[in-house]
Amino acid sequence: MPDSKDTPLHPDLESVLVTQSQILGRIKELGQQIKEIHGEEEITIISIINGAIMFTADLMREIDNPVRLDCIRISSYQNETKSMGTPKLIHSLTLDIANRNVLLIDDILDTGKTLEMVSDIINKLEPAKLTVCVLLDKEGRREVKFDADLVGFKISDKFVVGYGLDFAERYRNLRDIGVLNSDLQNSPELA
Numbered sequence: 001m002p003d004s005k006d007t008p009l010h011p012d013l014e015s016v017l018v019t020q021s022q023i024l025g026r027i028k029e030l031g032q033q034i035k036e037i038h039g040e041e042e043i044t045i046i047s048i049i050n051g052a053i054m055f056t057a058d059l060m061r062e063i064d065n066p067v068r069l070d071c072i073r074i075s076s077y078q079n080e081t082k083s084m085g086t087p088k089l090i091h092s093l094t095l096d097i098a099n100r101n102v103l104l105i106d107d108i109l110d111t112g113k114t115l116e117m118v119s120d121i122i123n124k125l126e127p128a129k130l131t132v133c134v135l136l137d138k139e140g141r142r143e144v145k146f147d148a149d150l151v152g153f154k155i156s157d158k159f160v161v162g163y164g165l166d167f168a169e170r171y172r173n174l175r176d177i178g179v180l181n182s183d184l185q186n187s188p189e190l191a
């Protein structure tokens with residue numbers, strides 16, 4: 001597999017913010033921290049899709065506990081680079097999580113509205129313990145008070161894509177996380 005540092009910058013990106021190898025290195029550390037929190041117990045992972053799919057796939061392979069996986073689908077951006085009002089629940093959970101150890105995973109914590117809403121849904125189902133893990137945290141953009149238990153990288157207020165993060169459903173397949181060119185953020189062709 002080519003290392004990110006050898007990969008030319010994608011033409012739609014202004015810069016790379018976090019490389020594939022930095023992501024994978026940090027995920028190993030997060031796996032260790034999850035182990036410290038949950039010990040040998042079974043963990044029910046809830047991944048907020050689509051954005052968290054890559055992160056979830058890599059993180060769950062760093063956890064050797066027995067795991068169950070469920071996904072919840074939320075929509076917050078409609079082809080925009082700023083959150084549009086209230087996040088919408090598109091598809092809810094299918095597993096029973098009462099009295100379970102739950103690990104909630106998202107790609108990025110921005111205004112906090114999505115994770116606040118999903119945490120409320122989960123807490124109403126009375127899990128034994130809820131741990132929230134995000135790959136990226138744009139602390140400066142928070143509109144509701146929400147802190148994740150585990151954060152991969154704190155980043156500034158730039159719209160980023162790659163490694164599961166999208167703009168208008170594009171760029172999820174990029175290996176690195178990068179800042180999208182600002183002229184593309186207003187591009188009607190991408191809508």
Ligand code: IMP
Binds near residue numbers: 083158159
């Ligand atoms: P929040 O509800 O504002 O915290 O938004 C969280 C959701 O918005 C995340 O799950 C992402 O899907 C999306 N999001 C926030 N910032 C970015 C970004 O820079 N790039 C891509 N998606 C983002």
Ligand code: MG
Binds near residue numbers: 049051052
């Ligand atoms: Mg998302």
